[in-house]
Amino acid sequence: CTVPWALVRVLEMETKHQAELAGARSEKEKLQRLVSRQSGTIEELEKSLLATSANTSLLQRQQLQLLESVQSLVRLVSQGRGEPGRDCAEVRRAGIHASGVYTLHIANLSEPKKAYCDMDTDRGGWTVIQLRVNGSLSFQRNWREYKQVCTLPGEEGEPWGHPTVTHPIAPPGFWGRGGRVLAG
Structure with missing residues (x-):
């Protein structure tokens, strides 16, 4: 029994499409793993950014307190009193x-x-x-x-x-x- 030429061609094309489909599935799985890793990295970066932001706010408050203390001391020194206070x-x-x-x-x-x-x-x-x-x-x-x-x-x-x-x-x-x- 001979297989008609057209059927052979269809089978070849189906095999080729199956191989391309398998390659596409493999590529899709790789991309999904990459997206998953990148999502984890982004979450870690967001946590780090939040911690850094909190630390920056704390440092800004401390800097403001220090600036106020320095300004107070400058006022006292300009009044001729090197160190403040009666007690x-x-x-x-x-x-x-x-x-x-x-x-x-x-x-x-x-x-x-x-x-x-x-x-x-x-x-x-x-x-x-x-x-x-x-x-x-x-x-x-x-x-x-x-x-x-x-x-x-x-x-x-x-x-x-x-x-x-x-x-x-x-x-x-x-x-x-x-x-x-x-x-x-």
């Missing part, structure tokens, strides 16, 4: 938030005095009038001895506040309210 609470309100020794312009004193400001304990702004370092100094003294041995933070011995400095910054009734002992 450490005023220093903190002026935008300084680092604990350390600051020059205070205490009422009724002609010269500014240095004092240690604790900006960490209980939201900060504390003027430290007694800072124990090693416990070597006895506080059992009379008034005259007390006035003679007082030192400022950073000097030799146990630093503690001088009565001529601590009295003007203490509000009325301060001594009767108690205090807190902080180990240095």
